[in-house]
Amino acid sequence: MTAQANLGTRLDPWYDHYAARAAGLSASEVRALFAVASRPEVVSLAGGMPFVAGLPNTVVSASLERVMTEHGPQALQYGSGQGVPELREHITRVMAAEGITASPDDVVVTTGSQQALDLVTKLFIDPGDVILAEAPSYVGAIGIFRSYQAKISHVAMDAHGLIPAALEERIVELMAAGETLKFLYTIPNFHNPAGVTLTTDRRVEILEICRRHSILVLEDNPYGMLAFDEPAPPALRSLDDGVIYLGSFSKTLAPGFRIGWALAPHAIREKLILANESAILCPSSFSQFVISDYLDNTDWLTQINTFRGIYHSRKNAMITALEDNLPSLSWTNPNGGFFVWLTLPEQLDSKAMLPRAVKELVAYTPGTAFYADGGGRQNIRLSFCYPTEESIALGIRRLTTVIRGELDLLNTFGGSGSISAVPTPGRYNAPPPNIS
Amino acid sequence: MTAQANLGTRLDPWYDHYAARAAGLSASEVRALFAVASRPEVVSLAGGMPFVAGLPNTVVSASLERVMTEHGPQALQYGSGQGVPELREHITRVMAAEGITASPDDVVVTTGSQQALDLVTKLFIDPGDVILAEAPSYVGAIGIFRSYQAKISHVAMDAHGLIPAALEERIVELMAAGETLKFLYTIPNFHNPAGVTLTTDRRVEILEICRRHSILVLEDNPYGMLAFDEPAPPALRSLDDGVIYLGSFSKTLAPGFRIGWALAPHAIREKLILANESAILCPSSFSQFVISDYLDNTDWLTQINTFRGIYHSRKNAMITALEDNLPSLSWTNPNGGFFVWLTLPEQLDSKAMLPRAVKELVAYTPGTAFYADGGGRQNIRLSFCYPTEESIALGIRRLTTVIRGELDLLNTFGGSGSISAVPTPGRYNAPPPNIS
Numbered sequence: 014m015t016a017q018a019n020l021g022t023r024l025d026p027w028y029d030h031y032a033a034r035a036a037g038l039s040a041s042e043v044r045a046l047f048a049v050a051s052r053p054e055v056v057s058l059a060g061g062m063p064f065v066a067g068l069p070n071t072v073v074s075a076s077l078e079r080v081m082t083e084h085g086p087q088a089l090q091y092g093s094g095q096g097v098p099e100l101r102e103h104i105t106r107v108m109a110a111e112g113i114t115a116s117p118d119d120v121v122v123t124t125g126s127q128q129a130l131d132l133v134t135k136l137f138i139d140p141g142d143v144i145l146a147e148a149p150s151y152v153g154a155i156g157i158f159r160s161y162q163a164k165i166s167h168v169a170m171d172a173h174g175l176i177p178a179a180l181e182e183r184i185v186e187l188m189a190a191g192e193t194l195k196f197l198y199t200i201p202n203f204h205n206p207a208g209v210t211l212t213t214d215r216r217v218e219i220l221e222i223c224r225r226h227s228i229l230v231l232e233d234n235p236y237g238m239l240a241f242d243e244p245a246p247p248a249l250r251s252l253d254d255g256v257i258y259l260g261s262f263s264k265t266l267a268p269g270f271r272i273g274w275a276l277a278p279h280a281i282r283e284k285l286i287l288a289n290e291s292a293i294l295c296p297s298s299f300s301q302f303v304i305s306d307y308l309d310n311t312d313w314l315t316q317i318n319t320f321r322g323i324y325h326s327r328k329n330a331m332i333t334a335l336e337d338n339l340p341s342l343s344w345t346n347p348n349g350g351f352f353v354w355l356t357l358p359e360q361l362d363s364k365a366m367l368p369r370a371v372k373e374l375v376a377y378t379p380g381t382a383f384y385a386d387g388g389g390r391q392n393i394r395l396s397f398c399y400p401t402e403e404s405i406a407l408g409i410r411r412l413t414t415v416i417r418g419e420l421d422l423l424n425t426f427g428g429s430g431s432i433s434a435v436p437t438p439g440r441y442n443a444p445p446p447n448i449s
Numbered sequence: 450m451t452a453q454a455n456l457g458t459r460l461d462p463w464y465d466h467y468a469a470r471a472a473g474l475s476a477s478e479v480r481a482l483f484a485v486a487s488r489p490e491v492v493s494l495a496g497g498m499p500f501v502a503g504l505p506n507t508v509v510s511a512s513l514e515r516v517m518t519e520h521g522p523q524a525l526q527y528g529s530g531q532g533v534p535e536l537r538e539h540i541t542r543v544m545a546a547e548g549i550t551a552s553p554d555d556v557v558v559t560t561g562s563q564q565a566l567d568l569v570t571k572l573f574i575d576p577g578d579v580i581l582a583e584a585p586s587y588v589g590a591i592g593i594f595r596s597y598q599a600k601i602s603h604v605a606m607d608a609h610g611l612i613p614a615a616l617e618e619r620i621v622e623l624m625a626a627g628e629t630l631k632f633l634y635t636i637p638n639f640h641n642p643a644g645v646t647l648t649t650d651r652r653v654e655i656l657e658i659c660r661r662h663s664i665l666v667l668e669d670n671p672y673g674m675l676a677f678d679e680p681a682p683p684a685l686r687s688l689d690d691g692v693i694y695l696g697s698f699s700k701t702l703a704p705g706f707r708i709g710w711a712l713a714p715h716a717i718r719e720k721l722i723l724a725n726e727s728a729i730l731c732p733s734s735f736s737q738f739v740i741s742d743y744l745d746n747t748d749w750l751t752q753i754n755t756f757r758g759i760y761h762s763r764k765n766a767m768i769t770a771l772e773d774n775l776p777s778l779s780w781t782n783p784n785g786g787f788f789v790w791l792t793l794p795e796q797l798d799s800k801a802m803l804p805r806a807v808k809e810l811v812a813y814t815p816g817t818a819f820y821a822d823g824g825g826r827q828n829i830r831l832s833f834c835y836p837t838e839e840s841i842a843l844g845i846r847r848l849t850t851v852i853r854g855e856l857d858l859l860n861t862f863g864g865s866g867s868i869s870a871v872p873t874p875g876r877y878n879a880p881p882p883n884i885s
Contacts, residue, residue: 025716026691027665030631032575032597038723065525070517073525077513081506089501089509089703124560124707124729131728135596139468156727160571161468195466229463255462267525269734271560280461287474291592292567293560297733298705 033140037159056408058395059376061205061351065267067323068316073267076306084302092298094290096122096274100305104274108260110314111237112251115276121285122296126235126261126273130198131157132288133231133257133275137195138163143187145197147175149354149383149392151205151233154198158385164192165385172345174211175199177218184226196229196257202245203236203350206383206394210348213246220253235261235273236350238317241325245349250276257281262304264351265317270300324351330402331395334409339416344395351398354380356391357416360423363393366415375411469576473595492844494831495812497641497787501703503759504752509703512742520738528734530726532558532710536741540710544696546750547673548687551712557721558732562671562697562709566634567593568724569667569693569711573631574599579623581633583611585790585819585828587641587669590634594821600628601821608781610647611635613654620662632665632693638681639672639786642819642830646784649682656689671697671709672786674753677761681785686712693717698740700787701753706736760787766838767831770845775852780831787834790816792827793852796859799829802851811847 080088095101101117108115123129130153138144140162146154148167158165166187169179180197187194197219201211211219223230232249250258261273277285289296307313328346331353335344344355357363363379370377378396380389395412397405516524531537537553544551559565566589574580576598582590584603594601602623605615616633623630635655637647647655659666668685686694697709713721725732743749764782767789771780780791793799799815806813814832816825831848833841 025714026663027573027714027717030573030665031720032571032573032578034575035572035720038572038720038727040723060527062527066522068525070521073521074514074517077517078510081510081513085506085509086502087705089504089705091496091498091699091704124564124733127730128560128728135468136471136474137463137466137468139470142468153727153730160724160727227462229466263527267735268527269523269525271729271731271733271736278461278463281463284467284471284474287476288596291474291589291596292564292728293707294563294589294704295707297560297707297736299703299736300707300733 034160034162037162055371055374055376056400056404056411057376058397058400058405058408058412059378060399061396062399063264063268063351064320064323064399065269067320068267072307072311072316073303076303076310079306079310080299080302083306088299088302090298092295092301094295095286096120096296097298097301097305100272100301101274103305103308104260107308108248108250108258108276111234111245111248113248113258113276114251119276119279119282121275121277121282121289122301123273123275123289124293124296125263125268125271126233126259126275127153127157128289128292129259129273129275129285130154130231130233132285132292133196133277134158134161134163136281136284136288137229139193141193142195143192144195145180145183145228146385147199147204147207149206149380149389150198150385151200152378152382154233155383155385158198163195167384167386167388170204170207170209172209174201174204174209174215175219177215177222180219181222184222184228188226194226194228196231197223198231198233199249200233201249202234203239203347203352205236205350206352206378206380207354208345208347208350208352209354210245216246216249216252220249220256224253224255230256231259232256233259235259235264238265239321239324239351240349241321241328242348254278265320266304266307266313270297270304272296272300272304321349324349324398327397327400327402327405328353330405331397331409334406338409338413342416351396353395353397355393355395357393358420359391361416361419362390364390366419369418370412370415373411373415375408375415377412470596470598473598491807491810491812492836492840492847493812494833494836494841494844494848495814496835497832498835499700499704499787500756500759500835501705503756504703508743508747508752509739512739512746515742515746516735516738519742524735524738526734528731528737530731531722532556532732533734533737533741536708536737537710539741539744540696543744544684544686544694544712547670547681548683549694549712550687555712555715555718557711557713557718557725558737559709559711559725560729560732561699561704561707562669562695562711563589563593564725564728565695565709565711565721566590566667566669568721568728569632569713570594570597570599572717572720572724573665575629577629578631579628580631581616581619581664582821583635583640583643585642585816585825586634586821587636588814588818590669591819591821594634599631603820603822603824606640606643606645608645610637610640610645610651611655613651613658616655617658620658620664624662630662630664632667633659634667634669635685636669637685638670639675639783639788641672641786642788642814642816643790644781644783644786644788645790646681652682652685652688656685656692660689660691666692667695668692669695671695671700674701675757675760675787676785677757677764678784690714701756702740702743702749706733706740708732708736708740757785760785760834763833763836763838763841764789766841767833767845770842774845774849787832789831789833791829791831793829794856795827797852797855798826800826802855805854806848806851809847809851811844811851813848
């Protein structure tokens with residue numbers, strides 16, 4: 014018995030009882046940051062919390078009241094594992110606004126789209142199966158994939174999103190190596206964390222590649238309706254009925270209700286309902302009736318436009334602050350969503366620099382959180398969704414102080430301090446270039 | 450390729466892509482019944498839906514209003530994966546009413562206690578591991594266990610709950626066979642579906658047996674506070690801090706909010722939080738604030754007493770109807786909870802009889818739903834929680850017609866029709882005797 018195992022045994026009598034998959038459960042870097050970000054003196058550019066104060070309380074309260082009057086006993090009761098029919102109807106109308114034609118029968122309502130992603134992964138992934146994902150990818154997706162013992166293979170992106178040639182090359186390579194490829198997980202719009210959007214041409218090309226190699230496509234689209242200037246390109250699901258599409262009300266309404274959904278081809282949809290029933294019996298009836306009422310009685314597209322306006326202004330504030338303070342660095346300039354992806358000078362390490370940033374009262378998410386393979390040290394994700402424009406400007410000024418301090422330290426002492434000597438990862442982990 | 454596999458391939462292009470565990474996902478018998486039960490002319494004695502109409506709408510509405518006024522932005526936002534601190538405080542007070550001393554730090558809030566059970570299973574079960582469970586056991590637990598490819602080993606119960614000697618014997622037997630035993634799943638109070646309660650002496654004995662064999666105990670207690678005459682015996686968790694305890698607001702308040710919890714020893718609790726974050730990011734903040742407000746501002750114990758009174762009267766109505774109509778049969782007479790477990794004449798098959806029952810406009814859950822091993826054909830679960838006393842009486846009269854019809858058929862034609870020739874399973878699957 015190793016010292017490590019011995020220690021575990023002494024602290025936890027069940028140390029030897031956990032499933033093999035439990036080893037994949039580790040505290041994410043974003044998680045630790047939530048605690049830091051909650052201190053009021055810290056400007057947090059870390060979390061992905063939507064600006065719920067942009068939604069009038071009175072609108073929500075009116076829906077709550079109507080739900081109790083009109084649907085009280087149903088809203089308080091268990092519902093079906095697939096979700097409330099009225100809400101599924103509304104969801105098809107929401108997706109229609111993104112060009113998707115679908116039947117309410119093919120919608121499965123979940124506890125946020127996170128749970129939809131968990132269920133799809135549970136349904137398809139045996140230990141050791143490969144999931145293709147962008148480099149970088151959503152930290153919460155990486156967490157789920159690890160918890161089911163998937164291998165995650167990152168595929169390069171650039172300013173126009175996932176690179177089709179890189180995807181094809183990787184698929185061929187993995188298949189030749191005898192790997193079992195299960196699906197491509199992609200966030201085509203206003204990518205989290207990279208802030209880039211997949212072009213229409215590439216969408217067509219990627220769908221064609223995946224069809225040819227029998228690889229299921231899982232499209233995660235929480236930010237699609239939060240476009241700033243022009244609408245997002247057509248959803249992958251609108252171009253191919255075989256795509257599993259994940260949607261969410263967390264960014265267009267409020268995450269506190271925890272309602273998301275999956276739209277899936279018939280046979281998969283049926284299994285997702287069973288998996289949902291197994292995991293939670295049913296999603297919250299109350300939350301579903303509230304959102305259904307809200308979509309029925311509110312001009313929800315106008316509310317989304319309000320959110321878009323707020324996030325657009327905040328994005329502009331962040332880009333301006335970056336241009337003013339860090340003109341020598343590069344970053345993405347998203348046309349929607351919540352995130353800017355900043356590339357640091359080669360010598361700096363975003364993860365090692367974080368404690369110094371928090372000391373300067375600014376928080377961000379280090380790029381390493383978004384890679385399953387140790388990449389991302391040269392990047393940081395900056396969120397503009399929650400802080401005000403003034404806070405964003407202040408946060409970027411503080412970040413500038415931190416970066417300058419790190420560079421000074423480097424110039425004075427060489428490779429010591431928090432400065433990493435780890436080389437930038439190769440092509441497949443390369444950060445997207447500055448498209449600002 | 451078999452004809453079956455071939456058929457699957459033609460209908461579902463992803464037929465060969467599913468994980469091995471997906472084979473464990475099958476539609477439960479209870480699920481199909483929900484559809485039937487929703488027809489108004491059918492008296493459903495099938496579902497376990499609580500009588501939410503027993504909760505005044507005004508009380509809920511008042512909490513909703515206060516939450517929006519006092520906690521709007523927090524209630525609409527993401528929260529922590531462990532759950533809202535105020536609610537976790539309240540949960541410790543709820544558990545204190547059952548004799549449990551616990552810190553809010555050790556509580557993890559989940560999407561109903563169903564999700565807590567899913568997370569514990571995900572954390573501990575590798576394919577092929579054995580879970581010990583009562584014979585019969587909760588259908589939703591069996592579904593979860595199967596979805597993680599556990600082997601389920603049923604241990605006999607009688608009128609006093611799980612039989613300690615049978616548990617010990619089974620453990621020894623399984624260990625000798627080289628099986629990996631992970632935990633005992635038990636519903637000690639007002640068992641679903643058996644309606645029996647584990648005696649205090651047996652609780653002590655069972656905890657001792659599990660400690661001696663290093664078997665984790667998972668106590669599922671959704672009905673503990675719904676005792677009719679005298680309180681339930683002390684919770685297993687109140688006798689041993691090493692027990693994982695699952696609790697729920699679904700039966701004492703309303704299931705529509707989907708809020709349950711796990712109370713777990715430190716090391717396990719930490720992993721459950723990570724598993725919860727991975728699966729759903731966080732439970733619904735809105736639901737949590739509503740329940741927290743309700744517990745703060747309402748005499749919730751009086752509300753539970755109201756529910757107890759309603760369920761007690763309904764249980765009495767069911768027992769009276771059984772005595773009046775089916776005096777030659779045997780059934781359990783629960784001192785709390787939602788369910789009576791009826792034993793049919795040996796020749797009848799509860800599952801095969803169901804379509805005939807639905808034709809007579811009465812629904813029940815066949816005993817087979819509660820066994821992982823094909824047992825339960827001679828039993829049916831009767832729920833008294835949702836229908837009125839009049840409906841219960843009518844439902845039992847209709848059931849009597851069905852049973853008599855089946856017996857007549859048997860007398861006329863012998864072993865044909867829906868009458869099963871399958872012998873009653875042996876000791877470990879024996880239904881609990883009639884304790885009415």
